[in-house]
Amino acid sequence: MKKNMGTKRKHLFKAITWNLLAMVTTYIVLMMLPPFFDLEGVSKKGAGFLVAIDRVLKLIFYYGHERAWFLAK
Template sequence: MTHYKQESHYRSLIKGISWRIVATTDTVLVVLLVTCLADQCSLADGLKIGFIEFFLKLGIYYVHERIWQKILFGQRITKKRTLFKTISWRLVATTTTFIIAGAILNEFDEIALYIALTEMFTKFVLYYFHERLWLKLPLGRVRNYLKKLKK
């Protein structure tokens, strides 16, 4: 059985960037869907929310990732542990999305709530599989690649 190993800060950062690309794309599409269903279609709002979310949540994701590194270090890798990590991220991320959406849309109303709730479900699945995929990538690959670039 495989156990969690200490990941480098580079790996956490690259993992965060890859997640933010997936998650921000989802956010823009969810905002577009929800605003269109409310007869207020706005790609511009989706892009604004996505842009702010990308950078803000990248920092939050990195901190979340490093905390979970400490919690899971040395433990067996299981789907249940991935599920707990996914749930904790969704609580933080969905709350953040609601706040960002409300601020951009100038109202903390049903639309901001629907955006947050819709992405809670879409991103729950996306995050879980993103996490499982990164568990399959061998440690040290990013670090070795970056060392080669420096030479």
């Protein structure tokens, strides 16, 4: 039982660290990409808001996906 709890924590930590990396990547893309296409761009506040929503949803989906694969036999 304890080993299973440790595995759940490991999966949660893995999901969080992966999402932090992805969050930084998304923010950089939102800030750097628009000028290449002559677009106005996204404000820093707007980019932060989009990143937050994106990451929360993807964290939930990633964790569920990771657990489903772990539990698959």
